[in-house]
Amino acid sequence: MQPVLVVGSVALDSIETPFGSVSRVVGGAATYFAIAAAHFTNVRVVAVVGDDFDDERMKIFQNRRIDLAGLQRVSGETFRWKGRYKDNLDDRETIYTHLNVFEAFRPAIPPTYCASPFVFLGNIHPTLQLEVLGQVESPQFSVADTMNYWIEGTPDELRLVLSRVDGLVINDAEARQLSGESNLVKAARIIQAMGPKLLIIKRGEHGVLMTRPNGFFAVPGLPLESVCDPTGAGDTFGGGFLGYLAGCSDVNDEALARAVIAGSTMASFSVEAFGLERLLSVTRDEIMQRFSEFKRLTHFEEL
Amino acid sequence: MQPVLVVGSVALDSIETPFGSVSRVVGGAATYFAIAAAHFTNVRVVAVVGDDFDDERMKIFQNRRIDLAGLQRVSGETFRWKGRYKDNLDDRETIYTHLNVFEAFRPAIPPTYCASPFVFLGNIHPTLQLEVLGQVESPQFSVADTMNYWIEGTPDELRLVLSRVDGLVINDAEARQLSGESNLVKAARIIQAMGPKLLIIKRGEHGVLMTRPNGFFAVPGLPLESVCDPTGAGDTFGGGFLGYLAGCSDVNDEALARAVIAGSTMASFSVEAFGLERLLSVTRDEIMQRFSEFKRLTHFEEL
Secondary structure (H helix, E strand, O other): OOOEEEEOOOEEEEEEEOOEEEEEEEEOHHHHHHHHHOOOOOEEEEEEEOOOOOHHHHHHHOOOOEEEEEEEEOOOOOEEEEEEEOOOOOOEEEEEEEOHHHOOOOOOOOHHHOOOOEEEEOOOOHHHHHHHHHHOOOOOEEEEEOOHHHHHHOHHHHHHHHOOOOEEEEEHHHHHHHHOOOOHHHHHHHHHHOOOOEEEEEOHHHOEEEOOOOOOEEEOOOOOOOOOOOOOHHHHHHHHHHHHHHOOOOOOHHHHHHHHHHHHHHHHHHOOOOOOHHHHHOOHHHHHHHHHHHHHHHOOOOO | OOOEEEEOOOEEEEEEEOOEEEEEEEEOHHHHHHHHHOOOOOEEEEEEEOOOOOHHHHHHHOOOOEEEEEEEEOOOOOEEEEEEEOOOOOOEEEEEEEOHHHHHOOOOOOHHHOOOOEEEEOOOOHHHHHHHHHHOOOOOEEEEEOOHHHHHHOHHHHHHHHOOOOEEEEEHHHHHHHHOOOOHHHHHHHHHHOOOOEEEEEOHHHOEEEOOOOOOEEEOOOOOOOOOOOOOHHHHHHHHHHHHHHOOOOOOHHHHHHHHHHHHHHHHHHOOOOOOHHHHHOOHHHHHHHHHHHHHHHOOOOO
16 A cells, blocks of 8 residues: 655635535545545645634544645635536536635645655646656656646646656546547547546546556446535545555556546545535445445446 | 337438538438347338338348338338538537428338337337337337427327336436436436336437446446447437347346447447448447447456
């Protein structure tokens, strides 16, 4: 079992969905990733919070396999985001994004983190992602997240990141945008030529499609009766995926497939309640059971 | 191996996609269904063509396990449809629909068809679907296709059909529309209460979701490098699905799962060329190989 380093946002989220609302709950990409990954391995967090991130809020990281040596605490307010989801939970509207202390964030990797074998670069400015890669000693396996904002705004910096990571997590629209190709098979090949051999395409309720050395792997979304809040589902997937992989002795095709199921399992819990609520309460047994539900959902025998 | 009866359209299609165009090629729901199903079992066709449906066009049915005793030939032109697909092949625009001889079509089941154990009611007026059910002696397994047009326009007639069939094939938007429920798990339960215990939800490139007595089964779409023409993919799926099932000794959970893969396999061939071209040339070996590709795409071991 090897540790995973994650860099990304820790935020205070306010969320409105048709099923209710919450205000200033702990969120952010690095948080969702870390809570999910810590169910599988040790996690090292590189992020920043303001002095409004009080002890009560810090509690969510306690009694978990989460190392906070890389969590900077600076004067000012924590990153704040407010979003509102429409009826079908597919579309969301951002009410505000206040970067606050995140605006001047420069990732500083503590010496104890330098030899992290697994690295997840959350969806932040590609230049910051590069700064992290520059401080970690040749990680065994690195995965970056990104989005349309960076694909359009900082294409050169993003290309540098892509040339240096093993994996990339994006959604299908972004895969098409980044490659300039609408067919996903061709799009994947174009993106692989930019660097990352592993491409993980998130498709929301339709599941995940992943390229592997020996061909594609795909899993549909688990049909869920109660979907309450999709916030953080993608980062939760990333945490389950890389956390599971870091616990494997070898990153091979079979481990990668199971890692996708582990990520999908964690994401399926995440969306069942607001914010981190369900992720914080889920047990090892529940995770195992839901993993098996994915098996039942998709299993069939050869002809 | 038991025979399958299909009722639906036989048409002359004109199709434009970003990859080319074809004019007045043989198409229609019953045709796609029959050609796909005949790879697995004997098929009985109930449909109508005009006197423009010449011997050359009839050839596509020859040397296949397709019984045309129920294919009416009447004076006038065959059903004609013209459609145009946009760049991503998701959206299509109907240029024209000329019902022609299909306008006065009343399905007449030949005596040799009356004891058909498997029945597929193509996407036609629910009243015609009911007329077919009235002429077949208590089929073992019946599946109906429908669409938003009938959900909105003839809800009472559709309800009668639903109360009498075992299965329903629709897409996810239609499932939400028919049930008035956006969550697919709840939507499925509501539709099952209307009659069909088996609900097969088509999701285009995202694959298929099916309810079964013992829980959902789902398969993602196979990533295809060359998608040329999606016309008929849904009916081809239906033909592969019900054709495979009719070849099984028992309609149980495992057979249903494999039937979804058989349907998805046939649909994946159908979209690779214009119209019926690929479906007409595909071999038993190619079908077996692609079935295995679905297995490789989705297989993972338990934790």
